[in-house]
Amino acid sequence: MAKLNQLYPQKKNIFQGGKLKEDGKSSEQSATFLKDLETLKKFDLDSKFGPCIGITRLERWQRAHTHNLNPPHSIPKILKSYDENNNEIQESLWNDYELS
Numbered sequence: 001m002a003k004l005n006q007l008y009p010q011k012k013n014i015f016q017g018g019k020l021k022e023d024g025k026s027s028e029q030s031a032t033f034l035k036d037l038e039t040l041k042k043f044d045l046d047s048k049f050g051p052c053i054g055i056t057r058l059e060r061w062q063r064a065h066t067h068n069l070n071p072p073h074s075i076p077k078i079l080k081s082y083d084e085n086n087n088e089i090q091e092s093l094w095n096d097y098e099l100s
Contacts, residue, residue, distance in 0.1 A: 036078045037088070043075055044093040052092040060092065 044052055049064040049071050058079050064071040082089040 036081075039072070039074060039078060040089065041093050043072060053094055053097075055092075056090050057092055058090070 040057060043049065043057065043061070049060060049069055050067075052060045055063075058076060061071045061075045061079075079090060084090060087095065
């Protein structure tokens with residue numbers, strides 16, 4: 001069973017000498033990533049596009065598009081702008097939950 005901190009990952013600020021350490025990403029990239037992640041989470045939580053258990057976000061978007069449910073056009077653009085192996089982006093919010 002997944003732990004709470006795995007379901008809601010947090011990034012803690014790392015301070016050293018009173019200044020925030022840079023982790024290699026610019027703040028603009030981080031802000032874009034967080035905005036994209038929020039958009040994807042809203043898509044996951046919108047039930048009008050059908051269930052999302054057991055399929056990727058792109059598969060769910062394609063299914064909703066096929067059935068003329070008018071899913072947001074930004075979803076595939078966001079998904080394709082990140083690495084295919086980035087599960088935080090590619091998999092739905094519910095991916096870590098176990099089915100019982």
